[in-house]
Amino acid sequence: MTDFTIAIPTYNGALRLPSLLERLQEQVNTETIAWEILVIDNNSTDGTEQVVRDYQTRWTKQFPLRYSCEKEQGLAYARQRAMTEARGTWVGFIDDDLCPALDWVYCACEFGQEYPSAGAYGGQVHGDFEVQPPENFQRIASFLAIRERGTNPHLYKPESLCLPPGAGLVVRKQAWLDSVPDRLAFGGRVGNSLLANEDFEALLYLHQAGWEIWYCPTLHSYHSIPSSRLTRDYLLRLMRDTGRGVCGLRLVGATSLERLAIILKLGFGSLRRIVLHVLKYRGQIATDLVAACELRYYLNTMLSPFYWFQQQRGNVRVNLQNNLAVSKEEAIAKAKIVG
Missing domain, CATH: 1.20.1280 (Monooxygenase)
Structure with a gap:
């Protein structure tokens, strides 16, 4: 039985995946945890599959590295594919521009055991900025998946759309399969559109099914934000x-x-x-x-x-x-x- 799946949805992530896979190989305190890494290739065109295959040929870790391809474009479809193929009781989503702390897997598993009524939870997501963000940026930081909500665990408030981002989100697999429709109204960002919200939509279905959505303060990750995402346009x-x-x-x-x-x-x-x-x-x-x-x-x-x-x-x-x-x-x- 697998306790935990790290799911990495990626589109044209050939240049970003290596550093993330190296980071995940360095995770600590996981000796008693049965876990795996699952890369979901969202129809990439840049050799992403070959990068993963190359890693698989020289993979020596006890936890497996798996690959799957989702042809339908959109992050929501990649996440749904991850949920159907993951073997873990819990699924943690790590985007290819996210750098998890070295104890990320351990802290994620520990929190899930301590809060059995949690259907999903997110941690602290810190910004790793290529350039200095604009003045008063903290007022809109949450739109770039940044969450720094203090050192105490607490419930989110789905009724006011106060929810964790999909980056670094941990979900109880069976709760998702039982509560979230196979196809969401929001498919995720495709092309030039920045309309996302698919993560919030899934969390709202979990909440309506009776599951709690939590903030886990010990779960740290760092979101890489290039200068192109801080432009006015x-x-x-x-x-x-x-x-x-x-x-x-x-x-x-x-x-x-x-x-x-x-x-x-x-x-x-x-x-x-x-x-x-x-x-x-x-x-x-x-x-x-x-x-x-x-x-x-x-x-x-x-x-x-x-x-x-x-x-x-x-x-x-x-x-x-x-x-x-x-x-x-x-x-x-x-x-x-x-x-």
Whole structure:
């Protein structure tokens, strides 16, 4: 029986994977833990598979290094593949730009044993910046998966979308399989889109199934943030796309009657935040990047119901096309039988 799986979803990670795999080989206090490393290649085009295969040929550790490929593009699909193929009771997601502390596996396993009602938990994710972040960056640091919430374990608050990021997230495998749909509404970032939220969506399903979501202060990792992710253009796009997904998250598990109330509350609440923000930072938004990012997020949160409606229309169209395709195939098959 395997206690723990380290799952590494990666897309074109040939240059990033070696340092992470080397780091994981140095994990301490794991002598009594049965664990494995599972690399999920999300349809890479840069030789990622060959990098993993090369490591496998010279792998001497007691814990196995496994490889799997998920052809459907999107982090959500890579994570789902990890959940179906992982052998561990717990699955810890380590992105290829994350550097875990040397006791990461040990601390993750220890916390899971101490909190049996936890369906998922995340630790402290510190920023490893290539360049100095903008002034007051801590106000928006969470949008880049940074979490530094003190030294005491505590419950997150899913009802207010206060949740751990997917980077460094540990999940009880069976809880995920029992609670999270095979296909999420949010597929993850693909191409130029920064619309993510797939991790939050999965956690909301876990929470609604009765599982607790915890913060583990002893679980440390360092998120590599290149200069390209601190530019004005990138941060504003990140805020825009993240805000657009808020309505979809708020409506997870909601009934038809609840949806209307949630949408109205979201719209009026966002409008109030926009007005207060503009009054507080008027004259500074053009020069204060963090204030501009916050405003962009509030604006797109207010508009997120429209993007949700648009997404629903798109889903209906896709389902209709799929049904028509199936009907056509069935008709052809019947014609062949009759013929």
